[in-house]
Amino acid sequence: MSAIICRGVRRNFGDVHAVDGVDLTIDEHQIFGLLGPNGSGKTTLLNQLQGIDRPTAGEVSVLGLDPIRDWSLLAPRMGTQLQEATLIPRLTVREALSTFASFYPHARDVDEVLGELGLTDKATSRVEKLSGGQRQRVFIALALLHDPELLFFDELTSAVDPRARHAIWDILRNLARQGRTIVLTTHSMEEAQALCDRIAIIDAGRIIAEGAPSDLIAEHAGGSRLLLRADGVVDEDALLDVDGVSSVGHDGDHLVVTGTGQFAARVMADLSAQGAVVTDMSMQEATFEDVFLALTGRTMREGE
Known part of the structure; x- marks a missing residue:
């Protein structure tokens, strides 16, 4: 009811x-x-x-x-x-x-x-x-x-x-x-x-x-979350075209790319082709934070 x-x-x-x-x-x-x-x-x-x-x-x-x-x-x-x-x-x-x-x-x-x-x-x-x-x-x-x-x-x-x-x-x-x-x-x-x-x-x-x-999570942010820092200019729109990528955003000074399958390797290859040098990288399983980011284009912090 x-x-x-x-x-x-x-x-x-x-x-x-x-x-x-x-x-x-x-x-x-x-x-x-x-x-x-x-x-x-x-x-x-x-x-x-x-x-x-x-x-x-x-x-x-x-x-x-x-x-x-x-x-x-x-x-x-x-x-x-x-x-x-x-x-x-x-x-x-x-x-x-x-x-x-x-x-x-x-x-x-x-x-x-x-x-x-x-x-x-x-x-x-x-x-x-x-x-x-x-x-x-x-x-x-x-x-x-x-x-x-x-x-x-x-x-x-x-x-x-x-x-x-x-x-x-x-x-x-x-x-x-x-x-x-x-x-x-x-x-x-x-x-x-x-x-x-x-x-x-x-x-x-x-x-x-x-x-x-x-x-x-499965529908909007399935897969994993790639957090990285990179030196050089990053074309984020180009990353969205990488096979398996579902969203691109930011969490503080990290670039956040979510996706499925072998998207992380493809993202790294694309960044290399762009001339960007990755200085820090980590992988996380998708969470509800990724859902919110994928749907609204931003993260949400306490006190907003």
Whole structure:
């Protein structure tokens, strides 16, 4: 069954088409990733899914309801955690959860939520004194107090260390196993590939690819990734004509060429023919980063 359905959704701001004819279906009980660079229309689309903004055209159905017309019925069934959130200073973790729980007529037991998020031993600590990962777990807990079936998480792990990031991943996987539906935005290609059952990439207001991570990798970035530095002028358009090459781009000061088969040897031969001298080279298996690069022509970094 579908948790979210978008049909021909558009959102215009004057002459700007922020969302330009989006068709999207998100099934229940899965982690769905929505990725896109700044200005892609990602936030505008999320606002429409959460009833914050009304589409210029098209239809949006969330849990079988209209997010605008049926907001009072839908709101208790949704939970949201934003990338940046703040609380009243000096509140302890328990006080923060108890305060938010008082807003709901049927809130979950605070101690139960603390235990679920691994925060029991931090219950009497002030939120502002917690580590970045612990604070994010507090904000996830706040989103879970009213026991929502649909969760929106925005850049949950953008400012936490690797250990905390993996702990949060385990929390999200557990929430999905409980039967909740999660819509996740992230700038981390590793996170998207590791967590999401399905992913949609939005660019210039349109969904340009959608599917399971493994399927998208096979379709758009299959094979390997050749990273190299070269002295001399490189004709990148000529490299695109090399047999087996699927995309050419940049990652920092590295030239990045993705492709299949024996493309790497052919690329090296082509560079030699161009008179470019390769000074550094490495090979990597294709990842979701390559999918994003192939489809948008750029890499995406945290904080964009």
